Amino acid sequence: MTRGKIKLEYIANDAERKASFKKRKKGLLNKAHELCTLCGVQACAIIYSSYEPEPTVWPSELDAQHVISRFRALPEMEQTQRMFNQESYTDQRIRKSQEQAQKLQRENKIKDIEILMHQCMAGLLNLQNIPPNYTTEMGRLADQRKQDILARMEELQRIGVVNPQMEGNQVMNFPLVNPGSEVGFGWGNVPYGFDNTDHPGPSFSIPPGNTNAGSSSNPPENDAPGPSFRN
Known part of the structure; x- marks a missing residue:
């Protein structure tokens, strides 16, 4: 025992x-x-x-x-290089905890931005209703995702999976994300490799009459609750 x-x-x-x-x-x-x-x-x-x-x-x-x-x-x-007492040990633990908390905050912020991008692309949100700091982050994340896709395409070309002469829509049919992730566009799918199955996403208030973007006149029957922006 x-x-x-x-x-x-x-x-x-x-x-x-x-x-x-x-x-x-x-x-x-x-x-x-x-x-x-x-x-x-x-x-x-x-x-x-x-x-x-x-x-x-x-x-x-x-x-x-x-x-x-x-x-x-x-x-x-x-x-004193490797000297420890109760105070220095506690300070070290606090610093590590703070670094871990900051890392989680950054990861959560990226997940929030990804979900906002998905909702905008699905026609659920209007970019005009999103604060400028969020749209800036969305632009940065989109650029990063573009670089990731290009790097993945180069890797697939090196191993002979992708033909450099393929058209863009053919290339996008190849798995650019982890196996099992949904790749698609629209309310029911995660667009272009974003997988938010474990993160319901932020909700924020949208003025009446401005919940849709684009030309779609038939929004989904079950609207997602709108995210509350956090700076």
Whole structure:
């Protein structure tokens, strides 16, 4: 039976706390010994506690003094290069979490733009009703998708799948996206390789009478809820 995850908090019971200290101190010294033996590095450990009158020094006081003296002889930059304490460790975790959050925000923004492009191409939205910052992003994304398509076409030409003499509509029949993605145009399909099956898309308010673009006079029976723009 596997042992449950230990909750990292102060042990209130004195007897349990003392027993845990002895057990973990022994484990820490064993790990230090393994580190020095297996990896060929110099290390020492000094442990203070209220249960013992003198600190525990490993491997010996003389060896510990040698390791500490060697460490203090290093330039300050090298001393602190890989040094960690609770504050620096927490700061590093916060920075990583912030970077991950920013990455997810960028990915979500791209998905929102792709869905807006799909809805515009399907005649569900009018470009005049979309804020300028979104239309700018749509233009950038369209340029990027165009470059992706051209790069894919070049790759297919290299392996002999696409004939350079083919017309454009013939080339577009080849899979330019991952297998399984829908390629089409219209309300029921994702246009030109955009796959939004996992992302319902943003919704925003459209003034009455301006929900359609192009010449289509028969909008879909079930209009998609309109996205609320987020800057």
